[in-house]
Amino acid sequence: MDSTSNVVADTICRTAELGLAITGAMDAGDFTFIEATATAFADSCSSCAMSGQFRDHAYRTLIDLPIVGFPTKLRIRLPRYRCTNDNCAVKYFQAQLACADPGKKVTHRVTRWILQRLAIDRMSISATAKALGIGWDLTCQLALDMCHELIYNDPTHLDNVQVIGVDEHKWSHNRNAYGAGFVTVIVDMTDHHHNTKRPARLLGVVEGRSADALRTWLAARTPEFRRQVRIVAMDGFQGYATASKELVPNARRVMDPFHVVRLAGDKLTACRQRLQREKYQRRGLTHDPLYKNRKTLLTTQKWLTDKQQARLDELWAYDKDYGTLKMAWLAYQGIIDCYQMSDKRKAKAQMRDIINALCKLPSTNKELAQLGRSLDKRLSDVLAFFDVGVSNGPVEAINGRLEHLRGIALGFRNLTHYILRCLIHSGQLTHKINAL
Numbered sequence: 001m002d003s004t005s006n007v008v009a010d011t012i013c014r015t016a017e018l019g020l021a022i023t024g025a026m027d028a029g030d031f032t033f034i035e036a037t038a039t040a041f042a043d044s045c046s047s048c049a050m051s052g053q054f055r056d057h058a059y060r061t062l063i064d065l066p067i068v069g070f071p072t073k074l075r076i077r078l079p080r081y082r083c084t085n086d087n088c089a090v091k092y093f094q095a096q097l098a099c100a101d102p103g104k105k106v107t108h109r110v111t112r113w114i115l116q117r118l119a120i121d122r123m124s125i126s127a128t129a130k131a132l133g134i135g136w137d138l139t140c141q142l143a144l145d146m147c148h149e150l151i152y153n154d155p156t157h158l159d160n161v162q163v164i165g166v167d168e169h170k171w172s173h174n175r176n177a178y179g180a181g182f183v184t185v186i187v188d189m190t191d192h193h194h195n196t197k198r199p200a201r202l203l204g205v206v207e208g209r210s211a212d213a214l215r216t217w218l219a220a221r222t223p224e225f226r227r228q229v230r231i232v233a234m235d236g237f238q239g240y241a242t243a244s245k246e247l248v249p250n251a252r253r254v255m256d257p258f259h260v261v262r263l264a265g266d267k268l269t270a271c272r273q274r275l276q277r278e279k280y281q282r283r284g285l286t287h288d289p290l291y292k293n294r295k296t297l298l299t300t301q302k303w304l305t306d307k308q309q310a311r312l313d314e315l316w317a318y319d320k321d322y323g324t325l326k327m328a329w330l331a332y333q334g335i336i337d338c339y340q341m342s343d344k345r346k347a348k349a350q351m352r353d354i355i356n357a358l359c360k361l362p363s364t365n366k367e368l369a370q371l372g373r374s375l376d377k378r379l380s381d382v383l384a385f386f387d388v389g390v391s392n393g394p395v396e397a398i399n400g401r402l403e404h405l406r407g408i409a410l411g412f413r414n415l416t417h418y419i420l421r422c423l424i425h426s427g428q429l430t431h432k433i434n435a436l
Helices: 003-013 108-119 125-132 136-152 211-219 223-228 238-247 257-280 306-318 320-340 344-359 366-377 379-388 393-408 415-426 430-434
Strands: 020-027 032-038 052-067 070-083 092-094 163-170 182-188 201-207 231-234 252-255
Touching (some): 003 020, 003 052, 052 092, 052 108, 108 125, 108 136, 108 415, 125 136, 163 393, 182 211, 182 393, 201 211, 201 415, 211 238, 231 238, 238 252, 257 366, 306 320, 320 344, 320 366, 344 366, 344 379, 366 379, 393 415
Parallel strands (some): 032 070, 163 231
Antiparallel strands (some): 020 032, 052 070, 070 092, 163 182, 182 201
């Protein structure tokens, strides 16, 4: 190629921004093959940082942006050097390019292009990989690494994150899936808690649902980030409480009201089912008083209709053995009342009294005794809600969005792909991706 052709080719392919100059090109069928020399490179040793003595040339092949719809490969002629430091373990080294990381097979702008196509153009991984002529797994991993860089390597992205929510999420119903199909999601709820217009945003998705999952994510963050976290909202899972206590000991842990009420409702249902089996020696049938009122028992008392209230009154008068069930129902309704009270100080005191009363019940009342032990073990976390007013509602909302995402995709089989799509979908990265 003459000099004029080189200038035209460099302009069309924009190789100057890569620090390359095109010396030749050929049509290789399924891809375009471009030969180039490096005009901008580092000639110092990566081990000792000393300049080397020229030895010979070597070639490096990189994937670049597609040209007129065909994948592009760059074959770059690079100088090799001998390290002049006699004490250095490296004897010979190749010049390093600014447009690609050492050992990588794609240029930096390819990684940006992949993420833009996935997030902005809504292309599939398969279509993006085909356009570049690389594998599906590599394309997915490059995009996920770039997402993590936009979140965790940006010094401003995690600024002022003071309230986080943690919850488990079922990403796959395949028994052989990674982490038994569960992941742990971490959500920034700071702006939502401060009543700003910005919604909650997804910060991370970690394989598994365990203390180690949250512990690993928190340990990977900077000490400054862990110090600024003031509140951690979570469900009743003890593992999350343990991990947050270890890594962010100064943060208030809040057990989400929904999960407290759900736990009390589960114990109420368990009590009803036990009484059903003891009385009838079988599961409930339509005409059985206990089974007939199964939904009414879980309805908030102030929303009961006159007909429902009459059915409950009839149930309590039906058999004296149902006193245990009534006690469980009263505890369930009392917990709901605490969360609906406008006077949070009074609500906190009432919640403490309910839990203390449950702890004093004899073990013969199995369900209520279990409820009392569970809530007493997390007493400070349960009562913290009345001081800070933080719930896991935004986390559940993002969980709902991720469920919708999974439905649109008709399910996911690859966890890396799922994490990538979750961060693009709910991580509020659009403006950062547009700016790449």
